[in-house]
Amino acid sequence: MAGEVRQLDDRKLAVLRAIVQDYVGTEEPVGSKALVDRHNLGVSPATVRNDMAALEEEGYIHQPHTSAGRIPTDKGYRLFVDKLAEVKPMSAPERRAIRHFLDGAVDLDDVVARTVRLLAQLTRQVAVVQYPSLSRSTVRHVELVALAPAKVMLVLITNTGRVEQRLVDCPGAVGETLLADLRARLNARAAGQRLPEVPGLLEELPALFEAADRPTVSTVLATLFETLAEQSEERIMLAGTANLTRLGHDFPLTIQPVLEALEEQVVLLRLLGETADAGMTVRIGRENAYEGLNSTSVVSVGYGSGDESVAKLGVIGPTRMDYPGTMGAVRAVARYVGQILAES
């Protein structure tokens, strides 16, 4: 008993796989008879019952009540996902549809909006897409534009195609030469650098200017830093909440905390933040830190324009979900979004 991990033989694994598949399909506890009927396991129900007893002993499946069929536990799903399931690739028409749908996007926000809707539609679950985070992206260009004597517009362009702008109220009038000088120096130091590192690189910049100009320079820099900080607050878009209504019987109890979680961007961000940098992450039931999501699973993956993943996307659904299909859809969508980003 203590610490002893028994090896499950192949047939027991096959039984577990069958249980998961049937349960996901029917949403009803599955019994030994039904199993042998629907999968040709080559053994009798009695044998399956013995295997089931063993699986239950090990905590992979569970009986709602005596004289009912079995349903997989979180641990059972975990084993299924880790060992028994093949990610189901999208069919060619599906891939074409994804491609086509995403190709219509006009700008970054539109890509994200389309992605999230697409994912919700494909998986028939709740889809979440985190925007490309600025913290990993780099400065492509900083532009300064005089709008009025003491008003300057600051524009930050990143390599991910994001453009952010701010109006700066300067302490005094700003000459065009000063502006040009500042712009040149800013870009010389910041261009190509990662956003979070920029403030450090610009620290002694004011010292290079004449004393009279320093307040202006400092003001502009302060606004720039603010923009950098604010924008690395990551944003989230979601879709498919209506799919929650298909959850089933214990409905109101389940949906309430989920909806609440979905409204808390912080929760969602943390959820996606736990995604491994490489490969797909599947968090099943109680593996999710947030307890409102204890009966849901989260399938998430990083995506990005190059090899590097700059942001995450994923799907939230009941633990009783079609893992192979969902994982296939998530992976495919992430891949195509990456391609789109790389092209633009």
Next chain:
Amino acid sequence: MAGEVRQLDDRKLAVLRAIVQDYVGTEEPVGSKALVDRHNLGVSPATVRNDMAALEEEGYIHQPHTSAGRIPTDKGYRLFVDKLAEVKPMSAPERRAIRHFLDGAVDLDDVVARTVRLLAQLTRQVAVVQYPSLSRSTVRHVELVALAPAKVMLVLITNTGRVEQRLVDCPGAVGETLLADLRARLNARAAGQRLPEVPGLLEELPALFEAADRPTVSTVLATLFETLAEQSEERIMLAGTANLTRLGHDFPLTIQPVLEALEEQVVLLRLLGETADAGMTVRIGRENAYEGLNSTSVVSVGYGSGDESVAKLGVIGPTRMDYPGTMGAVRAVARYVGQILAES
């Protein structure tokens, strides 16, 4: 019978008011006995029953089944809202809380985000805020910035504080003098004008430039027009979907279409679009065009920085809602948002 509109006497109206109030409070059909107990109408239950029969005859209330209490119909709520309800003003502490919460906003998007969450919290329903529409706002400034020989950044600033930018790939290198010239002419014609009118005003602009420069000018203008058009696509933010779970018994049937409606920005936009320009609009039950919202009411109002309303906000909840309170909250929030916008 035919076409004859009977005048309801004061007591019948009082009975209707009491029915609405009680039903909103208890969510249960209200009977004659309970009514006289909770409101001192000065008459006996039997009398109330007669009045109820009359009200039912006129279609203001309705009996789920014989031997049950009455519940208001859409028509009943309509009469209640039009004639019987006073908008309930927010209390001083509430007003202070609203003010305080909104004052923390850092930019326009933040104002909208805070507003929608605040409204959801105050009303405990689903809140919807439409962004200040660009179609009514005017051009404050158009800026052109050369980023690379053939790359120009176009920035549009509106009087509502919105800033939109686009990168323009020009057919050839763009000189600084051309850019300055174009910028000056653009602003001379467009500044202060309403966005939808701008394209018309700039029509013959290319003709004023030398033939060699015209392709560039046209390209820039095309992008500008595109930005104007795209951005008058109005955007929407919503919050409080978790409040839908408090809807009650016939739950899954009700919530599904509502969630679907909420995901369709088009539906929401149309919904808010039906808001009257002045004053508050209340659409009750089947008065809503979209049939998924047949058992919900929408309370909406325009808001804006000046007298003019530039956008709409509102609340979606069950027909059985607290109209005076909801209307009070919606009005108060709209007013404060307007003030915030006016200040910035």
Next chain:
DNA sequence: TTCTGGCACTCGGGAGACCCGAGTGCCAAG
């Protein structure tokens, strides 16, 4: 050993039967 058929047992949940009580409509008297 491992599998299989047989068998007694369990128990969730659906189908009826039943009853309570809130609420009604109507009527006759005040």
Next chain:
DNA sequence: CTTGGCACTCGGGTCTCCCGAGTGCCAGAA
């Protein structure tokens, strides 16, 4: 016009009963 009285209705909670899917165990077969 209002009121108290009264017979009637019927939704929905409770209780019981029963069915059948599913189980665990055991003894015999492979």
